[in-house]
Amino acid sequence: MNDQQFENQMKKLKKQYDQIPQKTSSDQIMSQIKKGNQPRRATFFSRWQVAALMFLAAGIGAILLSGGFFSDQSNQIAISDEEINEEATLYNNGDDKANLLTEEEAAEEALTEEGEVTTYEEPADGESETAAPRSSFERIDIGETREEPVLREGQEDIIVVKEFTDTELGFSSVVDEQFEVEINPDAEKGIQIAANYGNGRIEPAFLSITPVDVGSVDEILEEWDQEMSNNGFALEDNESDWVNSRNDQLNVMEERFYIGDYESKRYALLSNDDNYYTIEIYTFGEYTEGLQVRAGQVIEHFEWTP
Numbered sequence: 001m002n003d004q005q006f007e008n009q010m011k012k013l014k015k016q017y018d019q020i021p022q023k024t025s026s027d028q029i030m031s032q033i034k035k036g037n038q039p040r041r042a043t044f045f046s047r048w049q050v051a052a053l054m055f056l057a058a059g060i061g062a063i064l065l066s067g068g069f070f071s072d073q074s075n076q077i078a079i080s081d082e083e084i085n086e087e088a089t090l091y092n093n094g095d096d097k098a099n100l101l102t103e104e105e106a107a108e109e110a111l112t113e114e115g116e117v118t119t120y121e122e123p124a125d126g127e128s129e130t131a132a133p134r135s136s137f138e139r140i141d142i143g144e145t146r147e148e149p150v151l152r153e154g155q156e157d158i159i160v161v162k163e164f165t166d167t168e169l170g171f172s173s174v175v176d177e178q179f180e181v182e183i184n185p186d187a188e189k190g191i192q193i194a195a196n197y198g199n200g201r202i203e204p205a206f207l208s209i210t211p212v213d214v215g216s217v218d219e220i221l222e223e224w225d226q227e228m229s230n231n232g233f234a235l236e237d238n239e240s241d242w243v244n245s246r247n248d249q250l251n252v253m254e255e256r257f258y259i260g261d262y263e264s265k266r267y268a269l270l271s272n273d274d275n276y277y278t279i280e281i282y283t284f285g286e287y288t289e290g291l292q293v294r295a296g297q298v299i300e301h302f303e304w305t306p
Helices: 003-019 026-037 041-065 068-109 217-230 242-246 285-300
Strands: 140-152 155-166 171-176 180-183 191-196 201-212 252-260 263-272 275-284
Touching: 140 180, 140 285, 155 285, 171 285, 191 285, 201 285, 217 252, 217 263, 242 252, 242 263, 242 285, 263 285, 275 285
Parallel strands: none
Antiparallel strands: 140 155, 155 171, 180 191, 191 201, 201 275, 252 263, 263 275
16 A cells, blocks of 8 residues: 555544544444445446446437438338339330330241232232142042052062042042152143152152143154154154053053163053043163053053043
């Protein structure tokens, strides 16, 4: 204890001594002394803490009530809502633009090469609309299949054939079920048959039937002779009755057979109800024998339909 502390302690003791009554008990004296010696720092510190906390709470409340905090939060919420609305607007506008582009692209695709829009209108009164050519599927009816015996190199063989009817030319017959019966692209009113043995179509078509306009039979024969001679074929006079001998109901008017290098071609001119038709049978290479057998099937089962 330093001098200052000692002096203060002595002053406190003196003050306590002065407060002691002249007559009192020793218990009262000791109680008074203990009361005077109780520290006052704790009381002071508790009150200071309460005051500080109240001051701090008041300051925070003032800041909050001033609107700074809540204003900022409200602004942030409002900004967020505005951003969401803007994004939704952009998204919808994007969809509208995409739809607009789609419509524009569709309009551009509808333009013809000349830059005109293709439209389909009903024909005006008094105008006739040209009918589109019928497809092979619409014109040629394919019927049932069946087994058909044929002679090949002197031996009997079985070929599965299918029935077919040309509803426009008005005839029916049979052909190998794998062969393809279709409209002749070189003569739209005619039909042709292409061979197919299961490994793909064989070109060219080996048989065709075509309607023709006949001025005179001699003109037809001269036209055949000229065409075959230009293509290197020679006329065979001994083979001029092959079609008629297989089906005398065809009304064969004329027949010609021409030989080339590893190929042959046969023409026959038919008549039916004042209409005329040519049959052309073309055989070639390693397929010659098989094609001739199947051409014979078509001729033998050929019938005019009512």
